[in-house]
Amino acid sequence: MFEGLSLDQAPPLSVVMRFFLTLPVFGxxxxxxMIFAPHDVLTLSHPLSLASIHLLFxxxxxxxxxxxxxxxxxxxxxKPIPNPHGNSLIIHSLFTLGTLSLVCAFAFGIxxxxxxxxxxxxxxxxYFAQILLPLLFGTITHDTLxxxxxxxxxxxxTATLGIVMATSYANGIFGDYHALIRTAHYSLGLIGWVxxxxxxxxxxxxxxxxxxxxxxxxxxxNVGRILAxxxxxxxxxxxxxxPFLWLTDMIAVSLLxxxxxxxxxxxxxxxxRVSDVSIWFWKGGxxxxxxxxxxxxxxxxxxxxxxxxxxxxxxxxFALSIILGMMGKIVPFLIxxxxxxxxxxxxxxxxxxIPQKRLKITFWLFSATAISxxxxxxxxxxxxxCGLTSTAMFALLLFNLISAKRLYHHTLRYGTKFTxxx
Amino acid sequence: MILEFMxxxxxxxxxxxxxxxxxxxxxxxxxxKTLFDAFYRATNHHFDMEERELFITFEKRTxxxxxxxxxxxxxxxxxxxxxxxxxxxxxxxRYDDFFxxxxxxxxxxxxHNMKEEQMLYPMIDRALxxxxxxxxxxxxxxxx
Numbered sequence: 001m002f003e004g005l006s007l008d009q010a011p012p013l014s015v016v017m018r019f020f021l022t023l024p025v026f027g028x029x030x031x032x033x034m035i036f037a038p039h040d041v042l043t044l045s046h047p048l049s050l051a052s053i054h055l056l057f058x059x060x061x062x063x064x065x066x067x068x069x070x071x072x073x074x075x076x077x078x079k080p081i082p083n084p085h086g087n088s089l090i091i092h093s094l095f096t097l098g099t100l101s102l103v104c105a106f107a108f109g110i111x112x113x114x115x116x117x118x119x120x121x122x123x124x125x126x127y128f129a130q131i132l133l134p135l136l137f138g139t140i141t142h143d144t145l146x147x148x149x150x151x152x153x154x155x156x157x158t159a160t161l162g163i164v165m166a167t168s169y170a171n172g173i174f175g176d177y178h179a180l181i182r183t184a185h186y187s188l189g190l191i192g193w194v195x196x197x198x199x200x201x202x203x204x205x206x207x208x209x210x211x212x213x214x215x216x217x218x219x220x221x222n223v224g225r226i227l228a229x230x231x232x233x234x235x236x237x238x239x240x241x242x243p244f245l246w247l248t249d250m251i252a253v254s255l256l257x258x259x260x261x262x263x264x265x266x267x268x269x270x271x272x273r274v275s276d277v278s279i280w281f282w283k284g285g286x287x288x289x290x291x292x293x294x295x296x297x298x299x300x301x302x303x304x305x306x307x308x309x310x311x312x313x314x315x316x317x318f319a320l321s322i323i324l325g326m327m328g329k330i331v332p333f334l335i336x337x338x339x340x341x342x343x344x345x346x347x348x349x350x351x352x353x354i355p356q357k358r359l360k361i362t363f364w365l366f367s368a369t370a371i372s373x374x375x376x377x378x379x380x381x382x383x384x385x386c387g388l389t390s391t392a393m394f395a396l397l398l399f400n401l402i403s404a405k406r407l408y409h410h411t412l413r414y415g416t417k418f419t420x421x422x
Numbered sequence: 423m424i425l426e427f428m429x430x431x432x433x434x435x436x437x438x439x440x441x442x443x444x445x446x447x448x449x450x451x452x453x454x455k456t457l458f459d460a461f462y463r464a465t466n467h468h469f470d471m472e473e474r475e476l477f478i479t480f481e482k483r484t485x486x487x488x489x490x491x492x493x494x495x496x497x498x499x500x501x502x503x504x505x506x507x508x509x510x511x512x513x514x515x516r517y518d519d520f521f522x523x524x525x526x527x528x529x530x531x532x533x534h535n536m537k538e539e540q541m542l543y544p545m546i547d548r549a550l551x552x553x554x555x556x557x558x559x560x561x562x563x564x565x566x
Contacts (some may be wrong), residue, residue: 076540140540273440308423332526333530337530
């Protein structure tokens with residue numbers, strides 16, 4: 001029941017790193033698509049656009065979030081994920097193969113691959129949910145855990161709807177409900193999975209790591225419930241074809257906008273003034289969420305399609321910004337933690353695992369990528385520049401992760417351990 | 423009850439650390455040393471309150487001797503060792519090292535605090551039932 005209270009129960013480094021190391025590889029594939037097919041990537045419902053969206057939301061964002069959940073569960077949930085090596089290997093392999101199959105299915109129009117993708121991705125997400133949810137519904141309960149539960153449930157539902165859509169693509173038969181299923185699929189994925197998890201992680205880490213005033217108890221108790229309720233209503237509204245569907249969207253937009261305002265306020269007024277790059281990523285990410293919400297509201301009332309594209313791009317960049325910022329902190333911490341817990345005297349301090357200078361370069365490359373991506377819906381060729389900067393960003397991220405892992409193994413092999421003489 | 427009292431004490435310690443770190447970042451060395459000393463004493467006092475009173479009472483009431491409290495003691499040891507390293511770095515004028523150790527210390531301390539606030543303190547509150555007020559009084563009277 002209380003295994004999570006032990007530092008020894010943290011999952012092995014390789015469990016988290018296998019997800020984090022795969023993330024930039026998918027990011028590099030996405031960058032190639034942006035460089036070589038900018039117009040297709042920006043054309044809504046074009047196969048290469050769908051391939052890009054899934055590379056980003058599955059291969060990059062969800063890959064990072066699943067890896068982080070393996071780590072967070074042991075700290076927040078009171079019980080670590082059992083058999084972390086085996087389970088992470090199964091989930092990672094299925095998820096990676098599924099994402100690759102889906103992207104290739106879209107990119108090359110191979111219908112059989114949609115079935116394979118559906119099987120792999122569905123198995124990965126359902127397997128992940130069936131391991132994690134019983135732990136999240138255990139005896140220990142608090143607001144962050146409740147948020148994590150809702151996020152994982154939304155992820156499983158997103159995957160289920162994804163499988164239904166994959167079979168449509170495989171057969172080339174799109175029923176009357178295809179458009180509705182697609183709307184439910186991305187609403188659950190974007191708001192229920194991605195936004196929900198990031199919001200609840202923010203409730204936990206912003207206050208503690210940057211020493212800010214706490215988020216209100218009302219927010220912590222109710223944001224998840226309201227978002228879940230709004231999503232349930234939206235799906236119901238969609239399938240019953242009821243009017244004023246935009247109302248459900250506006251409730252979610254208002255709530256998330258409240259999150260943006262309160263988070264910016266907390267980050268600005270934080271007591272811990274020593275700045276690190278993770279703060280820049282949080283601030284950038286929250287600003288991008290604000291932009292996504294504003295452009296989506298603009299789209300709802302104007303029907304101007306570029307605003308919808310800007311909204312989706314800004315939302316993805318918001319999630320990416322938070323993930324990059326947290327990885328820059330989590331990876332050096334985990335390496336320091338695992339080495340120092342094993343008693344190595346020459347354990348490198350965090351800033352020597354991934355130097356701040358390289359994290360700052362990652363941030364500036366991210367900023368260049370974000371600006372060019374947001375301008376691309378208005379001038380498509382700029383997506384080539386976006387592809388080039390994101391290639392540099394993901395290559396640097398991969399280099400940072402590989403060099404951090406090499407430092408870890410080097411210290412394990414050649415480091416000096418504390419010895420106790422009796 | 424215990425949760426609120428101990429959580430407030432966590433925040434008070436965080437505040438002192440933040441003040442010390444801010445002062446050092448502003449190159450106010452003497453002020454940073456004074457504030458870090460206050461943080462060092464406050465945090466050790468917090469650990470002492472837990473180890474000498476709170477955990478022992480909890481263990482007696484529940485019979486859980488080698489459980490979560492033992493794990494928290496182990497974490498206290500690690501955190502104490504890091505505080506010593508930071509104190510040495512500050513005393514020897516190795517300020518970059520101070521910030522470097524401080525970065526991992528802060529994450530570890532916050533993870534430790536999360537576990538206590540979300541799991542252990544609610545358990546202690548349940549175990550103490552109506553005696554929580556008396557325990558808080560005892561903790562308040564403990565010399566620093």
